[in-house]
Amino acid sequence: MYQFTPDEIDRKRANHQAVKQGADDVDAKRIGNLGEIAFEQFCREYLPAEMWEWKNEDAIRRCNPESFSGHDFEVFGYEIDVKTSRDVSAFHPETLVENDSDDDILVMVWHRDNEDSLIMLGWERVETLKSKVETEQQFSGNSPDKLEHLATRPMNELRDLGPNTANMNQKPENPFQPGDRVEKRGEEESSVGVVVEVLPPETQIELYGQELDGEGVRVTFPSSLDEGPGDWRDIDPALFSSYCDDQDVSLYTYKHANLKFADNPFTVGDYVIKSSHDDPDPAVVVDVDGEDVSVVYEGPRGDEVSPANLKDHCEAEELSTYSYSHDEMEFIASE
Structure with missing residues (x-):
């Protein structure tokens, strides 16, 4: 079993995507999204990137409605659906088969009440689940009152379905997150940009006809964001990708190694305080x-x-x- 702890970006995106999807039950959809994010992290750690695909990666990262797909992932050619629930009885073989019998494999993820931690209990082939249900009906009769069967195989055994590979940790190497203020390395007068998206390491990107050798980071500039319909500084950085996609804000892709954190991260319009003041008054940047x-x-x-x-x-x-x-100032949220 594996424990996954979502961060604030995961939480915000999972919820906002559920809202944008128009889900009848936003809570259930959000929790399902978190389960998918958890399984994606498992795949990134243990499975070769070229042999798995997350069908909803773009939709959840940009908080867009999902295009119809009968399953969440494809791994080693198998169709996999992630089932996330607080109620462990949802993982009884009979319940799983009744709710989803069309995929190849089901992954079972349990979550805490406040959704701060998710546990990947294991996985099972749908055909095996069907067989267990039929066997119990034919030979076992009713299950014991205090002992219900949960059909799961250890998560690590997913690797056995594919080629024999070592640990395939493919976590991003770049240090950036949405909302970070960055500038291009090696330029004295580089403009300050805002990180919008950090692309998965395996994403293939072409710049000027050549494939990008390294991890991609998508950046926009405050002047572009300022042209939007509202005050972008009110938006949670986790939702910048969704906002820019909705408003057609121009994004620019850089190799992560060609960026650095901005020496002076402030731009005109930022909300700041002077950090040395005991009871600082809010201020607005008017010039840099x-x-x-x-x-x-x-x-x-x-x-x-x-x-x-x-x-x-x-x-x-x-x-x-x-x-x-600039080093006397700190960012604050707008009021």
Whole structure:
């Protein structure tokens, strides 16, 4: 068995995708999404990337409705569906066969009430489940009152269905997450970008007609986000990919090794505080000049005055601005 602990990005995406899907039961759909994410992590750790495919990867990453597919994964040519439940009785052979008898393999995932931890109990072939049900009906009669049979095989045995391979850990090597502020390495005047998507390591990407040698990171720029219908700084970074896809925001793909965390991560329109103040007042960035950041206190939000016009607005309204070194400032959420 394996334990999976979802992070905040997993949680946000699983829930938002369920909402965008229009699920009748958003809670059940969210939990099902988390089960798929858990199994994807298992595949990434233990199975060769070229021999498994997650059918809903794009849909969950971008929080889009899923295209119809009768199963969640294909592994070694087998169709696999992930079953996630808090109720262990959902994993009785008879219940599994009644609910899904069309796939090749079912993976069973149990979750805690607050969804902070999921346990992959194991897997089983559907044909084996059918056989167990038939055998019990013909020869065993009713199950004991206090002892119900759960049909599962250890997760590690999935590897035996494919070629003989060693541990195939394919976790991403790049250090970035959605929302990180980055800039291109080796450029003195590089613009600050915002990470939108961190692509799976096995994703094949072509740039200028050549395949990208390394992991891909999709980035956009604050000026593009500022043109959107609302204040993008109000959006959880886990949902940037969904937002950019909905609003057709231009994304740019970089090799992860060609990016670095921005030395000065602030851009015009950011909400900040001066970290050394005991009871800091919120401020809005109105200008960035090298290592320095100019801010206005009690200034307008980005959805009141566009960031591109903030500096001129402050001058026209005679609002006082203050300049600090960028390392004296911290991001805060907009109010």
